[in-house]
Amino acid sequence: MNSNKKTLPDKNGFFGDYGGKFVPETLMYALEELESTYKKLKDNPEFKNQFYKDLSEFVGRPSPLYFAERLTKHYGTGSIWLKREDLNHTGAHKINNTIGQILLAKHMGKKRIIAETGAGQHGVATATVAARLGLECHIYMGSEDVQRQSLNVYRIKLLGAQVHAVDSGSATLKDALNEALRDWVTNVDDTYYIIGSVTGPHPYPMIVRDFNSVVGEELINQSKELFNSMPNAIVACVGGGSNAMGAFYPFINIKETRLIGVEAGGEGVETGEHAAPLNDGTPGVLHGALSYLMQDDTGQVKGTKSVSAGLDYPGVGPEHSWLKDSGRAEYVAVSDNAALKAFHEVSEFEGIIPALETAHAFAYLDTLMKEFDKKANIIVNVSGRGDKDINTVAEIDGIKF
Amino acid sequence: MNRLTKTLSDLKDNNKKALVAYLVAGDPDISSTIQLMNLFVESGVDVIEIGVPFTDPIAEGPIIQKAHDRALKNNISLESIFSMVSEFRKHNNETPIVLMGYLNTFIFYKKLIEENKNNAIDSILVVDIPGELNLKDYGIHSPNINTISLISPTTQINRIESIAKNSTGFVYYVTLRGVTGASNLDVNEISNNVEEIKKHASVPTLAGFGIKSVEDAKLLSDCSDGIIIGSSIVQMIEESSKSKEFDRIGNYLTEIKKAIL
Numbered sequence A: 001m002n003s004n005k006k007t008l009p010d011k012n013g014f015f016g017d018y019g020g021k022f023v024p025e026t027l028m029y030a031l032e033e034l035e036s037t038y039k040k041l042k043d044n045p046e047f048k049n050q051f052y053k054d055l056s057e058f059v060g061r062p063s064p065l066y067f068a069e070r071l072t073k074h075y076g077t078g079s080i081w082l083k084r085e086d087l088n089h090t091g092a093h094k095i096n097n098t099i100g101q102i103l104l105a106k107h108m109g110k111k112r113i114i115a116e117t118g119a120g121q122h123g124v125a126t127a128t129v130a131a132r133l134g135l136e137c138h139i140y141m142g143s144e145d146v147q148r149q150s151l152n153v154y155r156i157k158l159l160g161a162q163v164h165a166v167d168s169g170s171a172t173l174k175d176a177l178n179e180a181l182r183d184w185v186t187n188v189d190d191t192y193y194i195i196g197s198v199t200g201p202h203p204y205p206m207i208v209r210d211f212n213s214v215v216g217e218e219l220i221n222q223s224k225e226l227f228n229s230m231p232n233a234i235v236a237c238v239g240g241g242s243n244a245m246g247a248f249y250p251f252i253n254i255k256e257t258r259l260i261g262v263e264a265g266g267e268g269v270e271t272g273e274h275a276a277p278l279n280d281g282t283p284g285v286l287h288g289a290l291s292y293l294m295q296d297d298t299g300q301v302k303g304t305k306s307v308s309a310g311l312d313y314p315g316v317g318p319e320h321s322w323l324k325d326s327g328r329a330e331y332v333a334v335s336d337n338a339a340l341k342a343f344h345e346v347s348e349f350e351g352i353i354p355a356l357e358t359a360h361a362f363a364y365l366d367t368l369m370k371e372f373d374k375k376a377n378i379i380v381n382v383s384g385r386g387d388k389d390i391n392t393v394a395e396i397d398g399i400k401f
Numbered sequence B: 001m002n003r004l005t006k007t008l009s010d011l012k013d014n015n016k017k018a019l020v021a022y023l024v025a026g027d028p029d030i031s032s033t034i035q036l037m038n039l040f041v042e043s044g045v046d047v048i049e050i051g052v053p054f055t056d057p058i059a060e061g062p063i064i065q066k067a068h069d070r071a072l073k074n075n076i077s078l079e080s081i082f083s084m085v086s087e088f089r090k091h092n093n094e095t096p097i098v099l100m101g102y103l104n105t106f107i108f109y110k111k112l113i114e115e116n117k118n119n120a121i122d123s124i125l126v127v128d129i130p131g132e133l134n135l136k137d138y139g140i141h142s143p144n145i146n147t148i149s150l151i152s153p154t155t156q157i158n159r160i161e162s163i164a165k166n167s168t169g170f171v172y173y174v175t176l177r178g179v180t181g182a183s184n185l186d187v188n189e190i191s192n193n194v195e196e197i198k199k200h201a202s203v204p205t206l207a208g209f210g211i212k213s214v215e216d217a218k219l220l221s222d223c224s225d226g227i228i229i230g231s232s233i234v235q236m237i238e239e240s241s242k243s244k245e246f247d248r249i250g251n252y253l254t255e256i257k258k259a260i261l
């Protein structure tokens, strides 16, 4: 699989200066238990077979790498290829990780599953895998997100899970995570917490990355097959950073491939009204890990702003902070407006309605494609489909159903 | 000598149990907090624990979360807490003061903590770091501030020793699986675990999280060196935040203190 000589995280869960395990004492044992279970299973052939079998038969992997002909023509420079995570069962990359984590939960004999969700995709993916195993499932979601992602809320309920709207703080993803952690502290003995991104305390950033790395592994083979070289760049949106990390990780030692993460620029990074900690944050501790964080001048976590619920988060996975500081990956931000424009363009050019999160990655092509010539191959990680965002976009466009 | 160390050892010498009372700094406002701290002392409280408000207090139940939010609306920072404590110290130089909060705030104000003007603060409890570690491990050197580590019902026996050794103030035994203010105390489990901790700790072991009634207080003080009360006080502060008449809190604490003697 990966040939990194020095694999990160280190034994304390750090990627360089970032990561760690900053949680209340009650959770320490649960994290140790999770880590030792994962270490025992991750190279176990039976476990791996089950994981890949589920990904193939239930999720429909591998997802295609698809040539975006009209988008390529539109820019007139390099070839644009789309990694179609939107075609996965449940409509986003989030399912890859939940398929893996539910196997861990089952192995650990946990009876109750909890998760946080922003856009609702991770909530849907978690409710889906819990339903398959007949496990009780609770999804925490900020009350603002319950509103703007109402379609996914209903999907989660249809799948037999309970949705808990969280009113505290900013009533978005960060607060849903707080509430999920509180549930876990309370019900730690029988409960498995399926975190939805490469965030949280060690070992979550590692586990979520590893499960989602199936995306990057497929990309290596598909690139060889389709254009007989490694891509010049991979572009992915970054909320917590799981779709980006899954695509980037197998490429870390493939130096000819630029790795580009696109954060939510909200009203514009210069306005301070955004969700782009790697572009405009400083290191701090939130939700169990040290990483770039949006904080004010008294060490409090700042409110965020993004049209996309899945990117509306003041922190970011610690491995991205490490990749930023080490220079291996580049992180940029695009505004709400740029993302909305890309949302429409990609829909019309390619017949693919992307998630608003994904639209951020597409929006950066406006800048990026100028840096390449016709020989280049650029991959956009299409993290999810946009059905869930129809109401939000219609409202912005002034359309009432 | 550090006020906390002295107070706890005096209590022990006299065969008495410690009463620690919690409030959130700046809830409902700074002058009320100072008023409440004085009331605590008058009502027999031995140690004051000041909650440092944070936007994302993951170990707190709804009552204390709301208090953090109220305090943050008043722009309370660690800086304003240090000046508030200096104010309090002008007329009280005996009562130990513990700050309880989340790592991000403490890292952010590293200099302030290292300076600890006039040794106003006696101890810091960081809720979200592993019990074996303390502020030194995060580059904050404050030799006159001692450490309080948490041990919970899920802490494995092989870690109890190193956590207990890391605590220089007292060991804080978290009495339940849950957030502050929950109500699922299991007295048997608590007394067994506290006994185990005492085998390893050179400092006293106090019990907190979920203690509300005088009866809880009595039961838990019987098997520990003292108790910590938080949510039920914060609840009463909320109820009196308009009138600013806090007599009820004084009566409640006096009654608890009597019960645990």
Ligand SMILES: Cc1ncc(COP(=O)(O)O)c(C=O)c1O
Pocket: A092, A093, A118, A119, A120, A121, A122, A196, A197, A198, A237, A238, A239, A240, A241, A242, A243, A244, A309, A310, A311, A355, A357, A358, A383, A384, A385
């Ligand atoms: C389609 C889609 N893309 C991206 C994200 C952002 O998460 P991450 O950065 O972890 O990939 C989400 C989160 O909800 C999502 O639903």
